[in-house]
Structures are given as C-alpha cells and as structure tokens.
Amino acid sequence: MARPDKRAADELRGVEIIPGFHRLSEGSVLYKCGGTVVLCTASIDNKVPPFLEGKGKGWLTAEYQMHPRANPQRRESRDGRGKAPSGRTMEIQRLIGRALRAAVDLDKLGERTIALDCDVLEADGGTRTASVTGGFVALALAVGKLTARGALTSRVLREPIAATSVGLVKGEIALDLMYLEDSKAEVDLNVVATGHGAIVEIQGTAEDKPVPRAQIDRMVDLALVGIERLTVLQKKAIEAAGVDLASLTVVETAP
Numbered sequence: 001m002a003r004p005d006k007r008a009a010d011e012l013r014g015v016e017i018i019p020g021f022h023r024l025s026e027g028s029v030l031y032k033c034g035g036t037v038v039l040c041t042a043s044i045d046n047k048v049p050p051f052l053e054g055k056g057k058g059w060l061t062a063e064y065q066m067h068p069r070a071n072p073q074r075r076e077s078r079d080g081r082g083k084a085p086s087g088r089t090m091e092i093q094r095l096i097g098r099a100l101r102a103a104v105d106l107d108k109l110g111e112r113t114i115a116l117d118c119d120v121l122e123a124d125g126g127t128r129t130a131s132v133t134g135g136f137v138a139l140a141l142a143v144g145k146l147t148a149r150g151a152l153t154s155r156v157l158r159e160p161i162a163a164t165s166v167g168l169v170k171g172e173i174a175l176d177l178m179y180l181e182d183s184k185a186e187v188d189l190n191v192v193a194t195g196h197g198a199i200v201e202i203q204g205t206a207e208d209k210p211v212p213r214a215q216i217d218r219m220v221d222l223a224l225v226g227i228e229r230l231t232v233l234q235k236k237a238i239e240a241a242g243v244d245l246a247s248l249t250v251v252e253t254a255p
Helices: 087-101 127-148 213-240
Strands: 015-019 027-033 036-045 059-066 113-122 161-169 172-175 187-194 199-206
Touching: 015 127, 015 213, 027 127, 036 127, 059 087, 059 127, 087 113, 087 127, 087 161, 087 187, 087 199, 113 127, 127 161, 127 187, 127 213, 161 213, 172 213, 187 213, 199 213
Parallel strands: 059 113
Antiparallel strands: 015 027, 027 036, 036 113, 161 172, 161 187, 187 199
C-alpha cells in the first residue's frame, strides 16, 4: 500500500520528544509525531477533589485543547471561551485521564492531584494518542521532581503507557494514521497499552461494514508493536532529562 508520506504499513511516524519544554510546570514535554505537535504539562496540587479528601489517596486528571490554528484554517474560538467544551474535547480528555491513571498507583501518591494539560499546537491525526504518549513522559518527570525533593518517598509509577492508532485503509492495515488516512479509513482503532502488551483501552469504529474479529485482532497486534517502540522512546526521553525511571516504578510481573 502506498501511504501519503511513503511509510511502510507497520512504520510509525517520526517521533521527537523534547522534555522540559515548559519551565514552570513540574513536568513537561513537547511531543512531535509526524505533523502532530502537542505540548503536555504535568502540574502538582497538594489537594484532592472533595470525594477523596481524608482517604490518603491521590488523583490524576487531564484537560485537552486544540489551539485555534492547529488545523490549516483557524477555528472560530477556543473551547471554554464563551462556549462549553465540545463533546469531542470532553471525550478525549476523559480518555487521557483514564489512560494515565492506569500508570499511577494512586494509593501511594498521597493526597495530591496531578493535572495533565495537553494542548494541540498542530494536528495531523492522532492527537489523542500523542497526548497519552507525551502525557506519560510529563507525568514521569513530575513524579521524578517530587521524589528528588523528598516530597514523595514511595514508588508510584507502573510501567510506561503509550498509545497509537491503527486503521484499515483501502483494505490494508496501517499503523499510526495521519489525517489523510484517518479521514478515509474503513476502520480506525485507538489503542492504549503498556510496552508489554497489557491493554488499557481500545476505541474503534467500523465506518462502513462490519469487520471480522480476526481483522481486529491483527490490527490490535500491530498497534501493540508500535506501542512497544513508543515506550522505548519514552524511557530514553525521561532518562535524557536526568530522571531514573526505574527508581520511580513499582516492580510488577509482566503479563
């Protein structure tokens, strides 16, 4: 299959991870995936939502926004400025929050909240998966800062979590869809998982006709290969920022 950017069917778009991009937040990364660029920041607040007060447990939440010029033409306005966030925005930020809560042992975090803000600066497909993947790096850097200053004494991170898309385009399976592919795909899946292949979430839709289970299984298998590669890049970026990921991670049995 000839792809618009000449990649092989099982090839990820080029990834660049720039840690520490935002100097004021506890953890940050500028995450680039092909033509998609997302700024992910992690902020620490020493309190939790009312439903968790007094329970000794932490929380993680996420917000997602598209910059008005993230697309070729400027959007009329930002979500939240004179209008409520769109259903799409709410759905994506809930996905990011769910995905990254799976990466943290909240019982060991203490009564503090980690807020992940994912701002899409440029969009060419895969903004939600880029937000999850970049968001984990920002999360790890924030936890590393808490640990370095003695505010956190327990290991709270589970293994890295990343996300990618996989689709059925012109009858063929392709990894990490750009917009031109995503907009025409017969099936589009977003997969969130660990580097060892443990599934966190799968979102998917057949746009036209039903798809055989075996086809979906092959798509998930390819997504997991891509996610394993992404977690390697996450670890390298975290270590390049001077954070020892292994010292923050709860030792768990691989699936």
